[in-house]
Amino acid sequence: MSLLKRIQEVEPINEQEKKEGEATAQVSSESTQDIMKAFRDVRKTEAPKDKAKKSMDKHQQLKNLLHKQILSEVKEDTDIEEILPKIDSMSIEIIKEDENFRGGVDRKKVVNELINDLTGFGPINPLLIDEEVTEVMVNGPNQVYCERNGRLEMTAIQFRDDEHVMSVIEKIVAPIGRRIDESSPMVDARLPDGSRVNAIIPPLALGGPTVTIRKFAKDPFTIQNLIEFGTLNDEMAEFLDACVKARLNIFVSGGTGSGKTTTLNVLSNFIPDDERIVTIEDAAELQLGQEHVISLESRPPNIEGKGAVTIRDLVRNSLRMRPDRVVIGEVRGAEALDMLQAMNTGHDGSxxxxxxxxxxxxxxxLETMVLLAGVELPVKAIREQIAGAIDVIIQQSRLKDGSRKIVSITEVQGLEGEVIVLQDIFKYKQTGKDEDGNIHGRLAPTGVRPKFYEQLENAGIRMGPNVFIEQEWQV
Structure with missing residues (x-):
């Protein structure tokens, strides 16, 4: 019996079975597939040309036949890696037996797509492997963008339909215990390599299931990498290294996609190896090189709305874990109060x-976030907490040319009256723009020596005062 006939006999379908299947599908109206089907029927889409549609039908038919053959050969104890080398020969055999597949079907493309579905994350797998791609954005099944060298570009990648996108989302969120469905249509997750994932599905996403993946480098960036990228310079690297080792409390501030988490990760690696570090994140992303690291991750509520563990809960718990350093991935709510109290009560170097x-x-x-904690504190008391807790604010931005730069390093000097006094120690100065639109500039000292300079010296760190004078940088 030919391979094609064996595949077709794997799932025989008669009229009775067809009717039963249709009845079962109608009953499961609350399933994610039915939600996506209803959404797809309502959405107005432009019908593809007949010729392109026929080509796509052949493409999908060949893919479906290959998939059935794989399922028929895979047993409970079979490793998928044993099947992968056979897929190409399977496709050749099917095409030999059915002349309909001999024209208009890219066999290699079908095989690659199937392998990506089985071993990776479907059509976007090549983008996740590509080291030059830093972000992947799926805007429904027919529109996939990526960020390369700081600039967005449209790709030729497409998913089969909404259900295909949903299957990839499920593959991402299931291993880490997250869920996404009609009752919980948004989710934050991560890939095995730490890359951050956000997904949102209909009815909230009108264009179809939407996925945004911010990739992490296979090897964590070092301070030398940031210098090469132009994010900062050698003098700044030396200064920030000193600040971390002197146990100053540092806050990295910036907009979305400005590179805050990458900078935080690099700063964290300045922490000495003999200290106990507790990291707290919504979705674990930090990749610290030290040996003594405890990573905590928040948990969303279950389907009954119970069991949630917030960042604030984790910050409180971390203080009972005898940390030398507390590293918080992102402060966005009531946990700001607990963080400030920790910084003010002996947990320096956070x-x-x-x-x-x-x-x-x-x-x-930060003032607003403290108020979200529900504790009625006067504004002056909140500002005293902030001024006493935070020593340095590093401001990071993504410029118009797509480059990510540290644009200022600011000292929090204290409270005067009811105003928190800030003083820029280093400030980014733009010097021009080239023909390609690339922005040129440098992070230069303002000439002010920080008040915590003595704290650096007390920690045994010697930095010449010339670091804070711009003229000394001139060569």
Whole structure:
């Protein structure tokens, strides 16, 4: 019997079975597939041309036949790696037996797509493997963008339909105990390599299931990498190394996609190896090189709305874990109060990030987040907490040319009256733009020596005062 006939006999279908299948599908109206089907029927889409549709039908038919053959050969104890080398020969045999597949079907493309579905994350797998791609954005099944060298570009990648995108999302979120369905249509997750994933599905996403993946480098970036990228310079690297080792409390501030988490990860690696580090994140991303690291990850509520563990819960718990350093991936709510109290009560050297457009705005946002804790504190008391807790704010931005730069390093000097005094120690100065639109500039000292300079010296760190004078940098 030919391979094609064996495949076709794997799932015989008669009229009775067909009717039973249709009845079963109608009953399971609450399933994710039915939700996506209803959404797809309502959405208005432009019908593809007949010729392209026929080509796609052949493409999908060949893929379906191959998939059935694989399922028929895979047993409970069979490793998928044993099947992969056979897929190409299977496709050749099917095409030999059915002349309909001999024209208009790219066999290699079918085989590659099937392998990506089986071993990776479907059509976007090549983008996740490509080291030049830093972000992948799936806007429904027919539109996939990626960020390469800081610039967005449209790709030729497409999913089969909404269900195909949903299957990839499920493959991402299931291993880490997250879920996504009609009752919980948004999810934050991560890939095995630490890359951050956000997914949102209909009815909230009108264009179809939407996935945003912020990739992490296979090997974590070092401070030398940031210098090469132009994010900062050698003098800044030396200064930030000193700040971390002197146990200053540092806050990395910036907009979405500005590189805050990457900078936080690099700063964390300045922490000495003999210290106990507790990291707290929504989705674990930090890749620290030290041996003594405890990673904590928040948990969303279950289907009954119970069992949630928030960042605030984890911050409170971390203080009972005898940490030398507490590293918070992102402060965005009531946990700000617990973080500030920890910084003010002996947990020096803590690191955190937050969203803002500048150091002054970051201070204002922290005030607002403390109020979210539900504790009625006067504004002056909140500002005293902030001024006493945070020593340095590193502001990071993504410039118009797509490059990510540290644009200021600011000292929190204290409270005067009811105003928190901030002083820029280093500030980014733009010097021009080339023909390709690339921005040129440098992070230069403002000439002000920070008040915590003595703290650096007390920690045994010697930095010449010339570091804070721009003229000394001139060559």
């Amino acid at each position: 690191l955190a990030t937050g969203h803002s457009n500048g150091p002054r705005e970051m201070i204002a946002r």
